[in-house]
Amino acid sequence: MNEKMKQARTEKKLSQAELARIIGVSRQTINMIEKGDYNPTIGLCRKICKVLGCTLDDLFWEEN
């Protein structure tokens, strides 16, 4: 699960559908990234970070 991404999204008051529309992907893709079912490429990660105002480390760095 990518709780950090979900938290950042909710802090920006964006739904999955709205975030998906801004980035240009499907709602299911955002849902799958948040659930950990899909590993996005670095390009998509950067787009998500840009919209949510976070860094790659903030959202996608896996804590050991």
Next chain:
Amino acid sequence: MFNDERINAECGKIYSRGILLTVLITLLYAMSRTVTLVIQGSLHTVVTYTEMMILIFGIGILFVGTLRFRKNRDERIVREQHSFYKKAGKAFIVAVFGTYILTIPFTTEEMLGGQSHNHLLILLEVIGCLYLFYTFKTKEINFNYSFIAEDGSRYYRQVFLNIGGLFLCLFPPFLLASAWELTLHESWAGALTILLAYFSSSIGLSVEYFFISLVEKTSYDSMNDGRLALGTRITAVVYLVVSFSVSVMQCVYVHLVTGNLLETPNVGSVIAFVSQQKLRIEYLSFVLVGLAVCHLLSQIKKGTRLYTVCRIKMLLLSLAAIEATLTPVWYRALSDHAIRFFVNTLDPWLSFVSFIITLTLWILFVHSLVKELGLSRILWLIPVLRVAVTCINIFFVSQNMIRLGTYCQQTVEMGCLILLVIVMWRYRGLEIGDDDKSGAL
């Protein structure tokens, strides 16, 4: 701009596997028809131009793809591979349909081996639909994914634009084929038939596409309130109507073949016509069941028994479609003695095996619905009634009351389907997931 990397990657895989599936089915069909031609004593082992295009182009794409992307499989190369198969897949579809349409005037009856012109294409369309429904839904991809999130009016405007595009794309090849027919065979009737085929093909494909788009959109927009998606329920109701037509045709067919053949003029033609229409409607029912089952798949948890049963159902639907297509091909090659042997000896056993498989699947399906989803236990009536009516049918057949047996069987099967649809329509026990379909945070 819509550019979903996940969907692009999955579509690339779907296209590559789809091309492989098309090649294999075409090979099976062409080999079956060629063998039957040889058995009938025809020395011309031919394939149609469409089959040649599918085999040559399809194998070519797979060969090039395998050679080009066998090494260095990093993220960038894999993305290129998916893009290659996506473009190649679209080119493949255009080439196959284009070849089929343009070579209508040049395809001889000998090539077809007694089958109708679009026999293979209908099979590929049915298998293609089942394959796409299954792969899209299990990978969580919507049809019309690039614009399904739009509001209703924009969505349906795009759907109608796509339908218009379909009509425009199909018109030039059909017009050319019609012109060739007129030039080569000097046949106005043939040319007009090809133009009529344009309208019937375009309208048929448009209706299919519109229905699928409607089902997708209604499912996408329906609130996650614990019910089965509205699209699933709508498809189930439409399937009921189609099943009713199949049942009626089955009763008419049995009425004709068991009646006094001298009373019905041109009884052979009538029986052949009813049989052909029944097959076409059966194909439609395969597609509708596939659509409903795949929508159900997208709403239930992976790894559950119900999920497995639904996957098995999809496989059996595909096999049923292939069997329904190849059986008439093989019948043409068999002698009268062989056909009698098959109908009197083998067919009852095959029917028995088919009944056992179907009954087992029904029991597993009902068990999963009741235990895993919590649907009403009244659904257990379905397998019980099916066994009962089969026993009654066997009794009626032994008493030479075939018609009564058929009417009873068809009535009970319709009743079971109606019961299933009603129970599933009223169901409200699905787990509400964390996918914020409603737009809430």
